[in-house]
Amino acid sequence: MAEEAWETASAGYAMGRLEQALERALTADDAEVRRRAAARVDAWRNVLDGMASGRLTIGSRTPVAETPAWVTLEVAHGGFATGRYLAETPLREDESARLPEDAPGETDRERLNLWFLGDDGLAELGQALRTGNYRIDVPEESALLVVAWLLEREQHAAALDLVSELRPLMHRLRFTPTFSPSSTPSGAVVRLQPVAEVRSTLRQATVRPQIAAMLETLRVWNPLYDRLVALWCDTVDDELPELTADGAVVGGWPCQVWPDDWVERRSQWLDEFRAAAEVHRHPGDNFARLQAALERCPSDSSALSGREVGWIRRALANTIQAHGAPGSEARAALRAMQSTVAARPTYATLAHVLSCRLDRFPDDGGLPTLDAIDGEVTADEVPAAAGSAMPAHLLAKAARALEAPIGELVDRGVISSGEVLARVLPQITSQLLAANIEDPSLAAAYAQTYAAFRRRRSLLLLNLEHQVRFDELPWIEAVAPHRDRRTKVTRAAAQSLRETTVVALTAFPQAILPNPLVREFGALASQAELKMPLVEEVAADIFMGTFTQKWRTAASVASRVLFGTLYAQYYDLPPSWPTLEQPRYKRWGKATADDFADVCRQRSQEAANGGGGYVAQNGTVLEQSQILTTHNLAALVDGLQLTDWLREVAPDLSDRAFTWALQRQTQPVTTWISELQGIKNTAYAWRQAIFYLSFCDRAVRRDVLARLESRADARLAPAVEGLLQVAAGERFAAEGRTAGGGRRLLGWSAGPHWLARPVREDVHVSGG
Numbered sequence: 124m125a126e127e128a129w130e131t132a133s134a135g136y137a138m139g140r141l142e143q144a145l146e147r148a149l150t151a152d153d154a155e156v157r158r159r160a161a162a163r164v165d166a167w168r169n170v171l172d173g174m175a176s177g178r179l180t181i182g183s184r185t186p187v188a189e190t191p192a193w194v195t196l197e198v199a200h201g202g203f204a205t206g207r208y209l210a211e212t213p214l215r216e217d218e219s220a221r222l223p224e225d226a227p228g229e230t231d232r233e234r235l236n237l238w239f240l241g242d243d244g245l246a247e248l249g250q251a252l253r254t255g256n257y258r259i260d261v262p263e264e265s266a267l268l269v270v271a272w273l274l275e276r277e278q279h280a281a282a283l284d285l286v287s288e289l290r291p292l293m294h295r296l297r298f299t300p301t302f303s304p305s306s307t308p309s310g311a312v313v314r315l316q317p318v319a320e321v322r323s324t325l326r327q328a329t330v331r332p333q334i335a336a337m338l339e340t341l342r343v344w345n346p347l348y349d350r351l352v353a354l355w356c357d358t359v360d361d362e363l364p365e366l367t368a369d370g371a372v373v374g375g376w377p378c379q380v381w382p383d384d385w386v387e388r389r390s391q392w393l394d395e396f397r398a399a400a401e402v403h404r405h406p407g408d409n410f411a412r413l414q415a416a417l418e419r420c421p422s423d424s425s426a427l428s429g430r431e432v433g434w435i436r437r438a439l440a441n442t443i444q445a446h447g448a449p450g451s452e453a454r455a456a457l458r459a460m461q462s463t464v465a466a467r468p469t470y471a472t473l474a475h476v477l478s479c480r481l482d483r484f485p486d487d488g489g490l491p492t493l494d495a496i497d498g499e500v501t502a503d504e505v506p507a508a509a510g511s512a513m514p515a516h517l518l519a520k521a522a523r524a525l526e527a528p529i530g531e532l533v534d535r536g537v538i539s540s541g542e543v544l545a546r547v548l549p550q551i552t553s554q555l556l557a558a559n560i561e562d563p564s565l566a567a568a569y570a571q572t573y574a575a576f577r578r579r580r581s582l583l584l585l586n587l588e589h590q591v592r593f594d595e596l597p598w599i600e601a602v603a604p605h606r607d608r609r610t611k612v613t614r615a616a617a618q619s620l621r622e623t624t625v626v627a628l629t630a631f632p633q634a635i636l637p638n639p640l641v642r643e644f645g646a647l648a649s650q651a652e653l654k655m656p657l658v659e660e661v662a663a664d665i666f667m668g669t670f671t672q673k674w675r676t677a678a679s680v681a682s683r684v685l686f687g688t689l690y691a692q693y694y695d696l697p698p699s700w701p702t703l704e705q706p707r708y709k710r711w712g713k714a715t716a717d718d719f720a721d722v723c724r725q726r727s728q729e730a731a732n733g734g735g736g737y738v739a740q741n742g743t744v745l746e747q748s749q750i751l752t753t754h755n756l757a758a759l760v761d762g763l764q765l766t767d768w769l770r771e772v773a774p775d776l777s778d779r780a781f782t783w784a785l786q787r788q789t790q791p792v793t794t795w796i797s798e799l800q801g802i803k804n805t806a807y808a809w810r811q812a813i814f815y816l817s818f819c820d821r822a823v824r825r826d827v828l829a830r831l832e833s834r835a836d837a838r839l840a841p842a843v844e845g846l847l848q849v850a851a852g853e854r855f856a857a858e859g860r861t862a863g864g865g866r867r868l869l870g871w872s873a874g875p876h877w878l879a880r881p882v883r884e885d886v887h888v889s890g891g
Contacts, residue, residue: 132181132182132203132583132585132665134171134174134175136201136203136664137167137170137171137174137181137199137203138171140163140167140199140200140201141164141167141168141171144160144161144163144164144167145160145164147160147163148160148161148163148164155327163199166197166199166205166207167199167203167205169205169206169207170199170203170204170205170206173187173204173205173206178206179204179206181202181203181204181583182583182584182585182586182588182665183584183585183586183588184582184584184588184589184590184591186204186582187204187206190208191292192591192595193262193591193595193596193597194208194210194263194292194296195208195209195210195261195262195263195579196208196209196579196582197209198579198580198581198582201583202580202581202582202583202584203583204582208295208296209261210261210262210263210264210296210297210298211232211295211296211297212297213231214231214232214235217302218235219231221235221238221244222234222235222238223238226238228293228294229294230294230295232293232294232295232296232297233293233294233295235299236267236289236293236296236297236298236299237293239267239298239299240267240270240286244267245270245271245274247302248267248268248270248271248299249271249272249275251268251300251302252268252271252272252564252565252567252568253564255304255305255564255567256302256303256304257300257301257302257303257305257568257571258300258301258303258304258305258487258571259300259301259305259568259571259572259574259575260301260575261297261575262572262575262576262579262596263296263297263298264297264298264299264300264301264575265300265568265571265572265575265598266285266289266298266597266598267289267298267299268299268300268568269285269565269568269598269599269601269602270282270285270286270598272562272564272565272568272602273285273601273602281601282601284601285597285598285601288597289597289598303487304485305487305571306485306487306488306489307550307570307571307574308489308526308550311528311551312526312527312528313526313527313528313529313532313547313548313550313551314489314490314523314524314525314526314527314547314550315523315524315532315537315538315543315546315547316523316524317486317487317488317489317524318481318484318485318486318487318488318489318490318524319486319487320523320524321481321520321521321523321524322478322481322482322486324520325474325475325477325478325481325517325520325521326474326475326478328470328471328474328475329471343399344399344410345458345461346458347392347395347396347399348410348442349449349454349458350388350392351392351410351413351414351417352413352439352442352443352449353449353450354385354388354389354392354417355377355413355416355417355435355439356377356439356448356449357380357382357385358377358378358379358380358381358382358385359374359375359376359377359379359380359439360375360376360379360380361374361375361376362374362375363375363439363443363448364376364377364436364437364439364440364443365440365443365444366440366441366444372436372437372440374440376432376436377432377435377436377439378420378427378432378435386421389417389420389421392417393417393418396414409438409441409442412434412435412438413435413438413439416431416434416435467511468500468505468507468508468511470514470517472505472508473500473508473511473513473514473517474517474520476500476504476505476508476513477496477513477517477518477520477521479504480495480496481496481521481524483495484524489524489525489526490521490522490524490525490526491526492525493518493521493522493525496513496518496521497513497518498513499511499512499513500512500513519535519536519537522535522537523537525537529544529547529548529551529622529623529626530626532547533626533630538630540631540634540637541627541631541634541635541636541637541640542637542639542640544623544626544627544630544640545637545639545640545642545643546639548623548640548643549573549574549577549578549643550574551619551623552573552577552616552619552643552646552647552650553569553570553571553573553574553577554570555612555615555616555619555647555650556569556570556573556612556646556650557569557570557573558609558611558612558615559606559607559608559609559612559650560602560605560606560607561605561607562605565602565605569599569602572596572598572599573593576593576596577639577643579591581638581639583665584665585665585667586667586711587667587669587671587710587711587713587715588711590642593646608652612650613650613651613652614651616647616648616650616651617647617651617653617763619647620644620647620648620651620653620763621763621765623644623647624644624759624763624765625765625768627640628756628776629772629776632776632777632779632780632783632811632812632815633779633780633783633784633804633807633808633811633812634804634807634808634811635660635749635754635755635807635811636754636755637660638659638660641657641658641659641660641755642659644657644755644759645657648762653762653763654762655758655759655761655762656673656674656676656677656680656752656758657673657677657755657758657759658673658674658677658748658752658754658755660745660749660754661745661748663738663739663741663742663745663871664738664741666741666744666745667710668720669710669715669716669717669720670715670716670719670720670723670748671713671714671715671716672714672715672716674716674719674748674751674752675700675703675716675718675719677751677752677753677755677757677758678697678700678719678748678751678752679699679700680752680757680758680761681696681751681752681753681757681758682696682697682698682699682700682751683699683761684757684760684761685753685757685814685817686698686699688817688818689813689816689817689824689849689850690753690813690814690816690817691817692849692854693813693846693849693855693867694750694751694810694813694867695726695854695855696750696751697722697751700719719748719751720744722747722751723744723745723747723748723751724744724747726747726750726751727740727743727744727746727747727873728857729857729858729859729867729869730743730746730859730869730871730872730873731743731873731874732872732873732874732875732876732877733873733874733875734873734874734875735872735873735874739871739872739873739874740873742803742870742871742873743869743871743872743873745871746806746869746870746871749807749810750810753810753814756811756814757814766818769815769818770818770819772815773815773816773817773818773819773823774815774819774823774826774827776811776812776815777812777813777815777816777819777827778812778827778830780808780809780811780812780815781808781809781812781827781830781831782834783808784805784806784808784809784812784839785831785834785835785836785839787801787804787805787808788801788805788836788838788839788878789836792880798879798880799876799879802870802872802876802878802879803870803871804870805868805870805878806868806869806870806871807870809842809868813846816828824850828846828847828850831843831846832847838878838880839868839878841864841865841866841877842865842866842867842868842878843865844861844863844864844865844866845860845861845865845866845867845868846865846868847865848861848862848863848865849861849865853865855867
């Protein structure tokens with residue numbers, strides 16, 4: 124067989140992202156938004172420059188020329204490497220202080236790295252290991268810690284081999300940690316963000332312009348306005364002006380009488396107005412008209428025309444009609460209520476109070492409880508806000524730093540999706556993996572390195588390549604002989620995987636497991652010695668036309684687990700897959716499941732609708748791969764023995780997933796992209812619901828389907844009808860329709876989708 128051509132990514136996507144970032148950087152109102160956009164502009168320029176020069180090969184697991192796969196790269200949206208190393212940073216002040224003047228090396232970073240390989244540097248690293256007084260933010264920062272650990276245990280050959288591998292990049296990369304206490308959560312608790320990040324967010328809170336204008340009116344202009352109205356009312360010779368039903372003004376006229384103290388009161392009011400106007404935005408309408416007249420009327424009406432006096436009279440009638448006369452009960456009650464509103468502390472004020480309370484906790488740490496920052500505002504914090512309760516929505520923001528079990532953070536809404544769950548799960552996985560190491564100092568460094576590694580952003584990969592694995596880091600590979608498979612750790616990993624799977628399915632029943640979470644589940648499964656074929660979601664624009672053997676194995680598990688169920692009937696699952704003694708196909712040096720890919724392509728013809736580009740066509744094939752494998756649901760339920768649990772919760776999970784799908788299709792369509800995304804996610808939720816429903820008994824299933832039928836609108840009626848008819852024993856024909864007129868709901872379509880609502884009458888929605 125001829126050698127496969129190696130594919131690389133197109134620069135078109137990067138160019139589009141650069142254009143978006145440029146527009147944002149030039150037009151955004153918020154300065155911080157413009158700053159972030161400008162940083163993205165620089166990143167995308169680096170991407171395009173690197174691709175043009177050949178320095179970057181986007182799509183490879185080693186996209187930067189002459190750079191090992193283990194180096195942590197800056198990765199822009201979509202998996203595009205920019206060429207920058209995240210561990211390549213200038214020396215900080217504390218690092219410069221350590222650097223001897225006569226240290227060898229071409230750069231300051233190289234000189235410092237080499238100093239740490241000397242006696243004094245190794246002693247400091249060893250002390251940090253024993254005390255835990257260090258923090259690892261990028262995986263490379265633990266490399267020389269491992270060298271020091273190996274040398275202390277006289278593992279000289281392993282230490283020398285590791286140094287040899289690191290040496291070519293010592294002039295650029297930081298291989299040492301930050302020497303400050305780490306506040307990594309321990310045990311079964313996690314946190315979403317450290318205190319410093321939450322505090323920074325709270326301190327960025329500002330009063331919205333509309334709220335600021337309202338408060339300005341209530342606190343500054345209303346009192347001045349009432350006194351201004353009173354000044355003019357005191358010049359009326361009869362009953363105060365008022366409006367009739369037809370809008371005419373009746374009553375006395377202003378500028379007819381002049382109280383003895385009127386001139387003094389006028390002068391005092393104007394002084395206060397001018398002082399306020401220097402700080403606050405000048406009000407308009409009646410206020411401006413009465414104020415302008417007052418400026419031109421020193422002591423009598425000689426400076427005002429009859430027309431102007433008439434306007435003053437109408438302005439007085441308007442305000443008296445709306446709010447009552449000066450000194451009246453109606454006006455006093457209104458102003459008392461408005462004063463109460465104005466006296467309330469703003470969101471920004473309370474956010475600042477809460478951020479100051481966070482100052483008591485380490486920047487890189489978390490909160491043991493929210494009670495420590497809850498409670499009424501004290502006079503010492505903000506005298507004007509003393510006694511105000513801390514709003515629940517602000518405490519919810521602070522809860523992002525709360526250290527608590529995953530289940531509690533899900534209940535609080537801190538963990539709001541599978542993607543967020545994937546961000547916090549490494550905090551537990553790292554400790555489980557490190558528990559296989561007997562030496563506590565090495566175990567702690569191992570755990571921090573793993574957590575830092577999981578913060579790496581994934582690369583865009585083509586040609587069936589896989590992301591860099593943790594054990595490919597040279598310093599992690601060097602300590603592999605010092606890790607044992609401990610039975611208690613294996614059991615703990617299995618239990619953690621089981622509990623986290625239950626949380627993910629229970630909290631987000633409508634959503635497929637995101638790739639970062641799948642990878643973390645894979646790490647736990649490996650530690651638990653559970654062979655589960657967990658598969659990732661493949662992007663339609665980079666699909667290479669085939670799958671590795673893992674997908675075929677997952678499909679085999681799904682066919683076995685779901686044989687004879689509603690899911691198998693609805694999606695026409697093969698009853699079984701032939702056993703292969705050995706892989707029959709290879710592409711790019713990897714065993715592939717071309718027969719599985721062929722089945723996916725054949726099944727995808729149902730979604731062919733006379734159009735669609737290559738992305739949509741790829742999407743229809745990939746959706747069939749998800750259907751055949753259940754995108755990990757069957758593998759997890761089977762491998763973790765969750766069938767009994769699922770039978771108990773399946774009615775609720777299916778009901779919630781169906782409800783989500785129905786609600787998603789009622790949301791307005793803003794762009795054709797949001798329409799396609801909405802259809803895809805609706806179909807995914809629909810598929811998850813049918814999977815759960817397959818574990819319900821017939822009576823419960825009838826109840827769930829009856830509720831679905833009663834709530835569905837006309838747009839989803841064909842999909843509901845198709846599901847009901849399959850549940851009653853019918854089958855879909857090749858085009859995805861039943862004899863009774865029902866339709867199978869798929870998320871992708873090569874051509875216009877039958878669920879699509881055109882954004883405009885002249886736009887046809889196609890693709891997926």
